[in-house]
Amino acid sequence: MQRVLTGITTSGTPHLGNYVGAVRPAVQASVRPSVQSFYFLADYHALIKTGDPARVQRSTLEIAATWLAAGLDPAQVIFYRQSDIPEIPELTWMLTCVTGKGLLNRAHAYKAAVDKNLAAGSETDDGVTAGLFMYPVLMAADIILFNAHQVPVGRDQIQHIEMARDIASSFNHLYGEHFTLPEVVIDEQVATLPGLDGRKMSKSYDNTIPLFVPREQLRKLIAGLLTDSKLPGEPKSTEGSALFQIYQAFATPEETERLRLAYAEGIAWGEAKELLFERIDREVAPMRQTYDDFMAHPERVEDILNQGAMKARAIASPLMQKLRHAVGLRSLVQATPQAQPASKTKTALPNFKQYRESDGLFYFKLQAAEGHLLISSSGFASPKDCAASIQRLQSEGSAALAALGFELCDGISHTELEEAMRALREAKEKAAQQKADKSQKSSTS
Ligand code: TRP
Numbered sequence: 001m002q003r004v005l006t007g008i009t010t011s012g013t014p015h016l017g018n019y020v021g022a023v024r025p026a027v028q029a030s031v032r033p034s035v036q037s038f039y040f041l042a043d044y045h046a047l048i049k050t051g052d053p054a055r056v057q058r059s060t061l062e063i064a065a066t067w068l069a070a071g072l073d074p075a076q077v078i079f080y081r082q083s084d085i086p087e088i089p090e091l092t093w094m095l096t097c098v099t100g101k102g103l104l105n106r107a108h109a110y111k112a113a114v115d116k117n118l119a120a121g122s123e124t125d126d127g128v129t130a131g132l133f134m135y136p137v138l139m140a141a142d143i144i145l146f147n148a149h150q151v152p153v154g155r156d157q158i159q160h161i162e163m164a165r166d167i168a169s170s171f172n173h174l175y176g177e178h179f180t181l182p183e184v185v186i187d188e189q190v191a192t193l194p195g196l197d198g199r200k201m202s203k204s205y206d207n208t209i210p211l212f213v214p215r216e217q218l219r220k221l222i223a224g225l226l227t228d229s230k231l232p233g234e235p236k237s238t239e240g241s242a243l244f245q246i247y248q249a250f251a252t253p254e255e256t257e258r259l260r261l262a263y264a265e266g267i268a269w270g271e272a273k274e275l276l277f278e279r280i281d282r283e284v285a286p287m288r289q290t291y292d293d294f295m296a297h298p299e300r301v302e303d304i305l306n307q308g309a310m311k312a313r314a315i316a317s318p319l320m321q322k323l324r325h326a327v328g329l330r331s332l333v334q335a336t337p338q339a340q341p342a343s344k345t346k347t348a349l350p351n352f353k354q355y356r357e358s359d360g361l362f363y364f365k366l367q368a369a370e371g372h373l374l375i376s377s378s379g380f381a382s383p384k385d386c387a388a389s390i391q392r393l394q395s396e397g398s399a400a401l402a403a404l405g406f407e408l409c410d411g412i413s414h415t416e417l418e419e420a421m422r423a424l425r426e427a428k429e430k431a432a433q434q435k436a437d438k439s440q441k442s443s444t445s
Helices: 016-030 043-049 053-069 087-096 101-105 108-119 130-144 155-175 215-223 242-250 253-264 269-296 298-327 383-396 399-404 414-444
Strands: 002-009 035-042 078-081 150-152 183-185 351-356 362-367 373-376
Touching: 002 016, 002 043, 002 130, 016 035, 016 053, 016 150, 016 242, 035 043, 035 053, 035 298, 043 053, 043 130, 053 078, 053 269, 053 298, 078 298, 087 130, 087 155, 087 298, 101 108, 101 130, 101 155, 108 130, 130 155, 150 155, 155 183, 155 298, 215 269, 242 253, 242 269, 253 269, 269 298, 351 383, 362 383, 373 414, 383 399, 383 414
Parallel strands: 002 035, 002 150, 035 078, 150 183
Antiparallel strands: 351 362, 362 373
16 A cells, blocks of 8 residues: 655644645545555644744644644544654654765755855854754654655655655665655646735745635735736736636636636726635635634644554554664663674565464465565475475566465565565575685685
């Protein structure tokens, strides 16, 4: 099953641009049956942007209430708050230790802060916190802790996903294949909304229209939208018209065509704004009711998030156990393998286990390097037959499955089996090579 994951930094109040660009498409995507979706409130990330505790708390509630009001079904998806998952900061530290400082030096957000300082004649890192510098590592932990395959984000986040891949590969290389490399998903269909002044709607431009304001306030805000000075009766251009672009993001193609016609026929700006207001309000009004209810009952939101955290931790905490073991944070009582230089550390391999059941038959299991089951065989009369099937699987791969009469475990693909067989073959060849090298060495010395 494909896992799709995205986070929302809790440092502001959701506006129409967030709704059209992120919330609405994500809620639509979350009902696809073939994916498992993870949505979380990135409140640790918010601490990088603001030092105002009340704002973090309020924004967390507002954003959670917005997603729920927009139709996110917490029973269908995993919806949680980042700071409820202690495995995230724990993994962040492990990842920090495999992340090159040079990689982080190249992060756009950090570089922008440095450039600004240099332009102002200040010290390179003036006012730059280590939190800002580490932002990409925390984000990588968010993503790979859940082995997300796909991460839908805005364009400004592409580099962060690429860094998450780099960081995950460094970890895998050193400690074994624990992490899926995430892919970025950019939805080309999704509109970027202009704000009140015609520039991109963004908190940093202070030109936003909050998604949930009372109806009359929404009308007032829209009345303040920047237009040109064309008079009623004069034909108006849809090109570059913020009003038209926002309308389009809410309306059907037919409604949009009608407004285009009205522009050509010289609709008055006041009238066009009224049309826009009514169109937006039609979509927002039903959600506004739910939103207001959640805002008045934060304990309901708290409850939903707590349940989400339980679901998320049920996935995160077993993985974290494995990771702790993989990096050497282990009980002292467990056998300690001899210390090996890191580069020679063996990566885990898939393995076959043979055993006898109480029915007297012989069985085998094939376990992936990560520990999950790939194949659980049917019974054989003798250990010899059992071993022969294992042989056959190793030499023929998934082609042998049908002939042998058993299937892959649920959710396991043929590619995964082929990969496992390949890893085993390669390990065997390598071992043989090492043996040959050794015997050559001893014969020459
Ligand atoms: N940095 C993202 C933003 O500002 C928010 C975020 C935090 C995120 N962690 C994430 C997005 C993990 C996707 C995946 O938009």
